[in-house]
Ligand SMILES: NC(=O)C1=CN([C@@H]2O[C@H](COP(=O)(O)OP(=O)(O)OC[C@H]3O[C@@H](n4cnc5c(N)ncnc54)[C@H](O)[C@@H]3O)[C@@H](O)[C@H]2O)C=CC1
């Protein structure tokens with residue numbers, strides 16, 4: 001039997017938490033032979049703690065053989081103690097008519113405190129995925145608040161956007177979603193993101209050539225992927241939860257277990273490539289192996305793409321400036 005992996009999940013009693021925890025405990029994230037200990041954080045409020053207790057009772061009732069232990073707490077330093085993986089989900093979600101950056105200042109405080117707690121007590125190799133919005137800038141805040149941890153361990157979730165783009169492309173080109181390779185979503189998890197299928201292939205053939213519709217790309221595909229979160233809120237009255245949890249599982253699974261040479265999109269601190277200033281958490285294509293991600297380098301950036309990538313970068317720089325005063 002393998003040593004259990006400690007997985008911290010914040011916002012554990014929320015909608016995404018409810019879709020996420022059971023799948024982690026069943027082995028869908030780290031493998032069917034990997035025991036896990038769930039370390040769950042919720043707000044120090046009676047209602048949130050009671051809801052967390054209920055979730056833990058249900059986890060118990062599933063009798064998951066891989067669930068080697070559970071902790072439920074309102075103290076970040078307890079939740080993050082020796083954590084190998086930290087899924088930072090807990091934050092206020094947006095409602096109708098809001099943009100994700102409207103949540104910036106409200107949610108920023110959470111990520112300064114949680115970054116500091118991770119810095120103090122988590123495993124030095126902790127892999128952090130920020131889901132709470134605005135995800136890229138929250139990941140940046142957590143990273144800056146954890147100076148003793150490697151910056152590369154802080155990532156933001158662009159995988160839901162990547163998966164959304166895959167499905168739209170599969171429909172348009174009438175191909176199987178699983179056959180599409182080499183897709184990327186550049187930038188911020190916001191409507192400025194740039195889903196880019198210029199390099200994508202299906203069975204080794206160019207997907208761009210197959211689609212061959214620049215108007216659809218610019219005027220339907222890109223805005224549809226960018227605004228999908230809002231469309232879900234409009235339809236459901238609540239923001240995406242099951243698909244967000246699914247993307248979080250995809251992100252961590254690939255980071256830990258490897259992507260077998262396939263490209264996946266992760267929001268990671270920039271190394272300066274593609275004209276993205278160092279440190280900005282920006283969606284880029286990566287491959288993953290042995291628990292590490294490697295950027296896909298050297299892709300050609302044409303004029304249309306440069307413009308789109310600069311636009312989403314400008315938004316991230318604006319968000320960063322908006323929280324600079326919190327980072328001392
Ligand atoms: N990056 C992405 O692709 C996506 C991000 N999101 C974001 O994920 C976040 C969570 O969404 P939902 O689960 O739908 O919201 P929710 O409101 O159902 O759950 C959030 C939970 O977090 C808890 N919480 C709030 N502050 C906390 C703190 N400081 N520490 C611990 N727990 C805390 C709340 O009590 C609540 O139970 C939101 O910010 C949402 O916008 C949602 C979908 C996709």
Ligand SMILES: O=C([O-])CC(=O)C(=O)O
Nearest residue numbers: 094133228229230239240
């Ligand atoms: O749109 C939202 O606020 C929730 C989210 O991030 C998404 O579904 O992409």
